[in-house]
Amino acid sequence: MDTGLTQAENRELEQRLQKRQVKEFMNVFGSLVDNCFTSCVDDFTSKAMSNRENGCISRCVLKSMSTQTRLGERFGELNAAMAQEMQKRM
Amino acid sequence: MDTGLTQAENRELEQRLQKRQVKEFMNVFGSLVDNCFTSCVDDFTSKAMSNRENGCISRCVLKSMSTQTRLGERFGELNAAMAQEMQKRM
Amino acid sequence: MDTGLTQAENRELEQRLQKRQVKEFMNVFGSLVDNCFTSCVDDFTSKAMSNRENGCISRCVLKSMSTQTRLGERFGELNAAMAQEMQKRM
Amino acid sequence: MSFLGFGRPQPTSAEKIAAVENELKVVAEMHSRMVKICTMKCVDKTYREGELTKGEGVCLDRCAAKFFEAHQSISEQLQKETQARGGAGGFMG
Amino acid sequence: MSFLGFGRPQPTSAEKIAAVENELKVVAEMHSRMVKICTMKCVDKTYREGELTKGEGVCLDRCAAKFFEAHQSISEQLQKETQARGGAGGFMG
Amino acid sequence: MSFLGFGRPQPTSAEKIAAVENELKVVAEMHSRMVKICTMKCVDKTYREGELTKGEGVCLDRCAAKFFEAHQSISEQLQKETQARGGAGGFMG
Structure with a gap:
């Protein structure tokens, strides 16, 4: 992306983006915990996770990562196509 | 509102408020997309929106704008009434 | 917690934490309003809260506070246990 | 939230703006x-119409x-209870 | 959001970065x-499998x-309606 | 998140506070x-009582x-998988 920024500005920007990425990662992690715990844990007769619950959580994590990757690819493609479309119109 | 600020402070505040308004607008827009997409799109046998879905989305946008406007008016009235009430008590 | 900060840094940090606490409190308050209003108010044939609704809201607030306190205690214990566990591993 | 603004003598510009x-x-x-x-609570999610119905509008006003x-x-109530329990400490966990 | 960047002559570093x-x-x-x-919309919540099924994957692509x-x-549509109603004022309440 | 604090030699005040x-x-x-x-998961939403029941309390503890x-x-698991897939890049899209 041509941001029209000087090198110094780009360094500053990069630092901000790194912060943003950490924040983004925490959000993704948080939603993943929310979603997998909500979907997999429903039995409160014990305070320890059961094997069934642990298995469900583990599959949920794997599936969520695949979902994230797949939608990330689609998002990238669609975003690029949209940007191209917009440039043509201008 | 009497903010008790100097002119310079007011200018600074105005800039912050403008940023807040942009953020607010993005939030409203985001919820609108969430709500209308969730309500209107349920058929994933095709990757293009159907006429029915497009119509639903378009009506959803109109209705959401009317809702926003109506509730905005009520909010303004109720907020003013509450502020008056609080001043009386003091 | 040993933060490895100087006194001046600690003062700065404390101010930030106070801001965070205010923000946290607003979030808790907001969720409480959301949750109690959603659970207790469903009749829109009048614009004034009924006795039944007011009672429900009031019980909901009490129960939410107890929930917050109880989970706060558990969170503290579990967090301390986890921190100890982590130190052992290092 | 005016109860949070308990009187520090001279707030700085930044504090006042904040x-x-x-x-x-x-x-x-x-x-x-x-x-x-x-x-x-009030708006029908099927969006068969693009305008609020009269019923939806009245429901929104009352809501x-x-x-x-x-x-x-x-x-x-929260302020009362918090004071009764001796500060926000206990409530905020 | 490029329509929000209406041409101030020389934006500062901070503005450009922002x-x-x-x-x-x-x-x-x-x-x-x-x-x-x-x-x-697309992913089965029972998590009996750790991989996306083919159906789920296709559903995600289309979604x-x-x-x-x-x-x-x-x-x-929002831009059009907002202009028609004369600015964002009314819509944003 | 201590795994994100990989050793820069001398962090500034601002960095340490952050x-x-x-x-x-x-x-x-x-x-x-x-x-x-x-x-x-644990609290009954009808709010017929203002106190947690014994069952709700125990449920909250276990939850x-x-x-x-x-x-x-x-x-x-996330750390392990992320390493196996060669960094967070792929996961974060």
């Missing part, structure tokens, strides 16, 4: 919570009024 | 909304495409 | 997620314990 900003943020959040809840009433009474 | 940062934030939020909605289409058409 | 602040933010968010989920266990095991 206070006003915060007050407006609180109002904005309350507004967006109200829109979300009242839309959920807004009830939301304010509930908001205020919850706020008052 | 503009790029904001643009990326908008994209990041759109991405996370898409993930949330399409997961909800992503539809989400972009809807996002764009909503954005265009 | 690190502590961030750590506490992570804990606060985990806390609020737990309250939200466990309330949903908290399970939430921590799940949180930790998810965190460990």
Whole structure:
């Protein structure tokens, strides 16, 4: 992306983006915990996770990562196509 | 509102408020997309929106704008009434 | 917690934490309003809260506070246990 | 949130601006919570029409009024309970 | 959000950085909304398998495409309606 | 999040404060997620009583314990998977 920024500005920007990425990662992690715990844990007769619950959580994590990757690819493609479309119109 | 600020402070505040308004607008827009997409799109046998879905989305946008406007008016009235009430008590 | 900060840094940090606490409190308050209003108010044939609704809201607030306190205690214990566990591993 | 502004003698510019900003943020959040809840309570999700029906409109008006009433009474109750329990410490965990 | 950057003559460093940062934030939020909605629409919540089934994968692809289409058409409609109603004032309450 | 603090030689004041602040933010968010989920799982929404029943209280205790266990095991699994897939790049899209 041509941001029209000087090198110094780009360094500053990069630092901000790194912060943003950490924040983004925490959000993704948080939603993943929310979603997998909500979907997999429903039995409160014990305070320890059961094997069934642990298995469900583990599959949920794997599936969520695949979902994230797949939608990330689609998002990238669609975003690029949209940007191209917009440039043509201008 | 009497903010008790100097002119310079007011200018600074105005800039912050403008940023807040942009953020607010993005939030409203985001919820609108969430709500209308969730309500209107349920058929994933095709990757293009159907006429029915497009119509639903378009009506959803109109209705959401009317809702926003109506509730905005009520909010303004109720907020003013509450502020008056609080001043009386003091 | 040993933060490895100087006194001046600690003062700065404390101010930030106070801001965070205010923000946290607003979030808790907001969720409480959301949750109690959603659970207790469903009749829109009048614009004034009924006795039944007011009672429900009031019980909901009490129960939410107890929930917050109880989970706060558990969170503290579990967090301390986890921190100890982590130190052992290092 | 004026009860949070307990009188420090001379607030700096930054503090005054932050206070006003915060007050407006609180109002904005309350507004967006109200829109979300009242839309959920009152507006039909099938979107067969692009305009609010009369019933939906009246429902939104009443929902807004009830939301304010509930908001205020919850706020008052919380302050009372928090004082009775001796500060926000216990409640905030 | 390039329509918000109406030409001030010489933006400062801070402004330019904030503009790029904001643009990326908008994209990041759109991405996370898409993930949330399409997961909800397409992925089975029982998690009996750790891999996406073929059906789920295809559903995600189509959901992503539809989400972009809807996002764009909503954005265009909002701009049109906002102009027709004379500025964002009325809509934003 | 100590695995994000990989040793820059001399962190500035601002960096050290940001690190502590961030750590506490992570804990606060985990806390609020737990309250939200466990309330949903354990507390009856009809609010016929203003006190937690014994059953609700015990459910909250167990839910908290399970939430921590799940949180930790998810965190460990994510680190392992991310390493196996060669960095966070692929996962974060």
